[in-house]
Amino acid sequence: MxxxxxxxxxxxxxxxxxxxxxxxxxxxxxxxxxxxxxxxxxxxxxxxxxxxxxxxxxxxxxxxxxxxxxxxxxxxxxxxxxxxxxxxxxxxxKPSSSYRAKGWEAQFRQLFKTAKGYEAMGAAGVSATKQTLDRWLSGSQSPSKANREAIERAYETMRGRPVTExxxxxxxxxxxxxxxxxxxxxxxxxxxxxxxxxxxxxxx
Structure with a gap:
């Protein structure tokens, strides 16, 4: 050398x-x-x-x-x-076994419970005011198609998080x-x- x-x-x-x-x-x-x-x-x-x-x-x-x-x-x-x-x-x-929910309601509620899940929704493009989020939780209002798709993306992100990390x-x-x-x-x-x-x- x-x-x-x-x-x-x-x-x-x-x-x-x-x-x-x-x-x-x-x-x-x-x-x-x-x-x-x-x-x-x-x-x-x-x-x-x-x-x-x-x-x-x-x-x-x-x-x-x-x-x-x-x-x-x-x-x-x-x-x-x-x-x-x-x-x-x-x-x-392997993907997280705790993320098995089907449908936007169950997925949204699970994501909403944790700070990381909440952050994942924001990163995925979920856009709503606090009042709207409360209505989603209570079932008195449904998200738009774009928000439902964003919730699904956030859920898949959290499900695959162990593999990604x-x-x-x-x-x-x-x-x-x-x-x-x-x-x-x-x-x-x-x-x-x-x-x-x-x-x-x-x-x-």
Whole structure:
């Protein structure tokens, strides 16, 4: 790798790229039969160094990185472990079983009972005054078609919330793992080094 210098911040990882980097880190640690942190990394990928892609075959090259900080790599390992746990939770997540009501009245009453449900209705586009909401609750007035559809959207949002939240948490954890690796590279080279289109990734 090049000597320490910094020519630019480079482009942050996209969500999909962060997922691939986190997966690569996890697989590398799974193959790393050592309790000590790795100090060397062999990777074949498109290498973005301080905002500039390094020359290679169609942009892909093999690089060997050494002198990695044990403290930094410990953080990479910890972040990768969290990403693995979060990914497992996301795969296992299911819609909330408590949101099974049918019809706008039952759905509206359930949403209206909680602050999050109330917020979900606002986000879905339910538009009504407090007096109108009270009339909906009492059954003396029915919502317009647009409001009924918005109530249904809000209900589906709340029903799927466990899945959405688990996926968001998994994505955030993957990004943290990818960013931890970037920080380890920056600590070593004084520049942001990112790996895209990873073909191989292993420690030594």
């Amino acid at each position: 090049a000597k320490k210098r910094d020519t630019g911040e480079g482009e942050p990882y996209s969500d999909a790229e962060a997922d691939r980097v986190a997966d690569a880190i996890e697989a590398a640690y799974a193959d790393w039969a050592n309790t000590a942190e790795p100090s060397k990394l062999n990777v074949r990928a498109k290498v973005e160094w301080a905002g500039v892609y390094q020359a290679g075959n169609q942009g892909v090259r093999s690089v060997r990185i050494d002198g990695l900080s044990a403290d930094r790599m410990r953080k990479v390992r910890e972040a990768a472990e969290k990403a693995r746990t979060s990914s497992g939770k996301a795969r296992a997540a 688990a996926r968001d948490a998994a994505q955030a954890a993957a990004k943290s793992a990818a960013d931890a690796l970037t920080e380890a590279m920056r600590d070593r080279y004084g520049a942001n080094v990112r790996f895209r289109d990873i073909r191989s990734f292993g420690f030594e």
